[in-house]
Amino acid sequence: MPQPTKGPRFGGSPAHQRIILANLASQLFQHGKITTTEAKAKRVQPLADRLISKAKRGDLHNRRIVLQTITDKGVVHVLFTEIAPKLAEREGGYTRITKIGPRKGDNAPMAVIEIVTESVEESRKAKAKASGKKAEPAKAETAKKAPAKKAPAKKAKDEEAVEVVEETVEAPAAEAEVEAPAAVDAETEAAAQADEDAKA
Numbered sequence: 001m002p003q004p005t006k007g008p009r010f011g012g013s014p015a016h017q018r019i020i021l022a023n024l025a026s027q028l029f030q031h032g033k034i035t036t037t038e039a040k041a042k043r044v045q046p047l048a049d050r051l052i053s054k055a056k057r058g059d060l061h062n063r064r065i066v067l068q069t070i071t072d073k074g075v076v077h078v079l080f081t082e083i084a085p086k087l088a089e090r091e092g093g094y095t096r097i098t099k100i101g102p103r104k105g106d107n108a109p110m111a112v113i114e115i116v117t118e119s120v121e122e123s124r125k126a127k128a129k130a131s132g133k134k135a136e137p138a139k140a141e142t143a144k145k146a147p148a149k150k151a152p153a154k155k156a157k158d159e160e161a162v163e164v165v166e167e168t169v170e171a172p173a174a175e176a177e178v179e180a181p182a183a184v185d186a187e188t189e190a191a192a193q194a195d196e197d198a199k200a
Contacts, residue, residue: 005043021047026070028095029079033114041097041113048113052094055084089120 010017024044027034029051036044051069054062058080070076087094098112116123 003046007039010040010043022069022071025051026072026075028113028115029070029083030072030075032117033112035100035110035112037103038097038099038109038111041111045095045097045113048115049092049094051079052084052087052115053092055079056088058084083115086117087115090116 010020020040021044024034024036024040025048028044028048047069051066054066063076063080066076066079067073070079094116096114096116098114100110100112102108103110118126
């Protein structure tokens with residue numbers, strides 16, 4: 001459902017306001033972007049989006065409806081043949097408003113309203129790239145900080161484990177000192193014979 005407009009009417013009467021908005025939309029389709037006040041840009045955006053949606057359908061009925069608002073047949077031809085095919089992938093959001101600061105004479109807030117020309121995939125990639133750049137430095141910082149904090153804990157655990165292993169190894173070794181050298185000699189002789197057999 002369209003959002004009702006707020007604020008005073010442009011021009012002196014409702015008819016004058018319709019003419020002003022139709023002229024702004026016509027200029028937008030003719031030039032691709034226009035500079036106007038923020039209030040006018042916000043009021044012409046839904047009208048322009050609605051006309052582009054009708055142009056995307058492309059049939060005679062919709063062309064006649066658009067001609068009721070935009071009376072210049074050349075602009076309507078550009079809208080139906082050039083602008084609508086470029087925006088065929090988009091579901092909506094055909095125009096973009098960018099604020100540019102106040103006007104010098106009367107300090108009115110100004111904005112540029114333009115037709116979105118890039119494809120949906122390009123805009124999604126740009127958003128992902130922008131969000132990815134912000135996320136990657138944060139991940140890199142946490143990755144750099146995390147190992148430094150975890151490393152001392154691992155070293156402490158490793159040292160405790162080594163001490164426990166040394167204690168367990170020393171106790172049985174003291175009891176079986178006599179049996180260990182004989183077992184080691186038998187193992188080394190068996191390994192040496194296996195090597196000689198493999199070479200031969």
